[in-house]
Amino acid sequence: MDPTPESIGDLTVGGAPLPCQRLGEHRPTQTPPPTPSLVKTPHHDDYQKTADWILSQTQHRPKVAIICGSGLGMLADALKLQDSFHYSDIPGFPQSTELKGKTCVCMQGRFHMYEGHSLCKVTFPVRVFKLLGVETLIVTNAAGALADGFGPRFPPMSGVYDKDLRRLAKDICKSLGYSQFVQEGVYCMVGGPNFESIAEARFLHKLGADAVGMSTAPEVLVASHCGMKVFGLSLITNKVVKDYDDTEKVNHEGVLGVSKMRSETLQTLVTELVSRLDINNNTA
Numbered sequence: 001m002d003p004t005p006e007s008i009g010d011l012t013v014g015g016a017p018l019p020c021q022r023l024g025e026h027r028p029t030q031t032p033p034p035t036p037s038l039v040k041t042p043h044h045d046d047y048q049k050t051a052d053w054i055l056s057q058t059q060h061r062p063k064v065a066i067i068c069g070s071g072l073g074m075l076a077d078a079l080k081l082q083d084s085f086h087y088s089d090i091p092g093f094p095q096s097t098e099l100k101g102k103t104c105v106c107m108q109g110r111f112h113m114y115e116g117h118s119l120c121k122v123t124f125p126v127r128v129f130k131l132l133g134v135e136t137l138i139v140t141n142a143a144g145a146l147a148d149g150f151g152p153r154f155p156p157m158s159g160v161y162d163k164d165l166r167r168l169a170k171d172i173c174k175s176l177g178y179s180q181f182v183q184e185g186v187y188c189m190v191g192g193p194n195f196e197s198i199a200e201a202r203f204l205h206k207l208g209a210d211a212v213g214m215s216t217a218p219e220v221l222v223a224s225h226c227g228m229k230v231f232g233l234s235l236i237t238n239k240v241v242k243d244y245d246d247t248e249k250v251n252h253e254g255v256l257g258v259s260k261m262r263s264e265t266l267q268t269l270v271t272e273l274v275s276r277l278d279i280n281n282n283t284a
């Protein structure tokens, strides 16, 4: 099943956000080392080989990594002086069915478990990011709303999502006039690729989830384990049906449509967030 027809599959490393300029695709000049077996659990050497290869192909030394959710890959277009690599050219990256003054590395599309990738493969890029020198990970995703408007609920999130980044994002939302539609809540990852049944949706909502999607949790966990600061942003693309009389049906095309419609807003927010991160660039 391929629920991600927008198929991008690029890793982009670049600096400064605006003005947005894509300088074309970087093609590797050296033959990449052999891809480590994706059946076995990757070891430090496997991550290192991939990181070394990327570092050998670009002068950029990113401190920030961004993983773009479904339909949100245009965030990468905001990077200028880009070096872009097809996932298939990067040793050790699984083949995916899809993919501001600060140097960033940006994944246009992620690997999902429902595509048949193991947790090791889904999280492989995050450890590579760590070895590239990344300190902050920004994850975005498309998600369905379980709560009817997030309302005033702010459940504890046990510190995985960085408090300072959340505060900074809230300040930025205020200054951009986004506060009325950007809220904090609990994202729950399910396996997918099926969307939730009504019973499942009610169950998740009762458990305290505000939004549901099929990604992100593994990458966040690994990034946190690596000592990165993490900021997560879910674009609410649809209402999850929780009423047996509701005949509305969610579909991936609809999710992508809303993602595309809102991508500029999301890009503005992430770009502003990156520009205000307290980090210094350095290049090779």
Ligand SMILES: O=P(O)(O)O[C@H]1O[C@H](CO)[C@@H](O)[C@H]1O
Residues within 6 Å of the ligand: 003, 068, 069, 070, 071, 110, 112, 140, 141, 142, 143, 192, 213, 214, 215, 216, 251, 252, 255, 256
């Ligand atoms: O989480 P991202 O990759 O944004 O994609 C979301 O959108 C797809 C469903 O439409 C699922 O893959 C879900 O996880």
Ligand code: HPA
Residues within 6 Å of the ligand: 142, 143, 144, 145, 195, 196, 212, 213, 214, 237, 238, 239, 240, 250, 255
């Ligand atoms: O409603 C949803 N459920 C699960 N994943 C999703 N990704 C976007 N919307 C949804």
